Amino acid sequence: MATTNLFFSLTIIVLILSLSVSAADWNILLNQRKTRYGLQITLKNYCESWRMNVELHNIRDFDIVPEECVEYIGKYMTSTQYKVDSERTIDECTVYLSTSCGFKKDGSDAWIFDIDDTLLSTVPYYKKNGFGGKKSNSTALEEWMRQGKAPALEPSLRLFNQLKGLGVKIILVSSRKECLRSATVDNLVNAGYHGWTSLTLRGADDENKDVEKFKADVRKQLISGGYRIWGILGDQWSSIEGLPSAKRTFKLPNPLYYVA
Template identity: 40%
Template sequence: MKKICVIFLVVSFFFSSACSDETSDPYLLPKPSILQYPSEHEKVDGEEVNLYCTSWRFAAETNNLAPWSTIPAECADCVKDYVMGRGYAIDLERVSEEASIFASSVEFSGDGKDIWVFDIDETLLSNLPYYIDHGFGLELFDHSEFDKWVERGVAPAIAPGLKLYQRVIDLGYKIFLLTGRKETHRLVTVENLINAGFQNWDKLILRSPDEQHKMATLYKSGKRDEMVKEGYRIRGNSGDQWSDLLGSSISQRSFKLPNPMYYIP
């Protein structure tokens, strides 16, 4: 019995000592351990950089970031590895497959007014060769330099985009191409599209001179409004920017392609 009492007193002593270090109030429990997560502004390296940049890319793709003009400097290699690797290709294929499944499920009205809207850049045509030379989004966007690239007319097709394009044509949709490219680039854009394998679209809509300074969301919403007023039903819409998809007269289903290199509001 004496041994039990001694043990109890010793345990009680250590417990009371530990509690007294936390607080002098006997009715308060000791403070719990709190996990401290590093803020996005803290310097990180190695695996932490990969985690941070994966999180940043997720936020960019889900439209959770405030408008941004360049990718974070520490994410340059991560973005490069993604767009040059298998991950980007798999993501593009997934979007194409899901869009194709939906396109096949739509019941047409039979009046020729069911349409699918496609953006062009990073949706049908890839500007990756341009961005390889311009930091994969690390540099501020240079309109004049990009115009020079467009005028070369050598952007390759995005293979899953071409596959979806051909599929929706086979299903009987009318194809409207709605791009932020300038009207002055119509001829070179047509040639580039045809050379890359895209044919038989019904409309190609480019920005007129008086639309150059419109935000993309407003510009593309306005063009979709016109389609709806003309009696068209926008069944599907494919684009790499949220500004391709949001706004007014949105499609029955919208399909966002990945693009961590730039953001267009």
């Protein structure tokens, strides 16, 4: 009888400890297991909601992906769904080009592209560095960029070539530092991007600016120079917000990091 009671007690202790460990993987909201409206939620529900609210720009200025969602975000960024979401964004750009753009074809029609996770993918880097679950290490990221091995985002490459075929001037504006110019150009060319009009990176005078202001200032200079900016494609809100803007802006999905 004593042996049975001891076994039963140990079983209860193990069960309690296991529940405590699993609960530690959930934040305070998830520990309640219900929303304020009584809906049952799962970890997948929570992480999908977190990702969606990043894209909606309700969640801002985050340093890292929540620990409990790192695995989910990693699966998303390497999934068919991420590719489909990106493809849909480019499809909407194509619809806009075919229905709403009255290009004058006088050399002043322009389109702006961001680079990282817009033209070139940093997913291979983040795959080896925790899928956003670790605080960004700019030194390590820049060293990876210098290797020039980032693959093209194929839907973006298709749009790039479509615009080039229409005679639209392609302007590249990136928050990468000027010291990465050579590696960036080589990477773009090797990934299939040819024939852009200009490439603007952050010089020493720009590094103290917010990315949003830096990119807005570049657009101001372009417009002052006579360009008509028909569209912007980027993966961060800082690439498309701020004035002056374009006639239309399009955002690709990216829950890995936030650039203000």
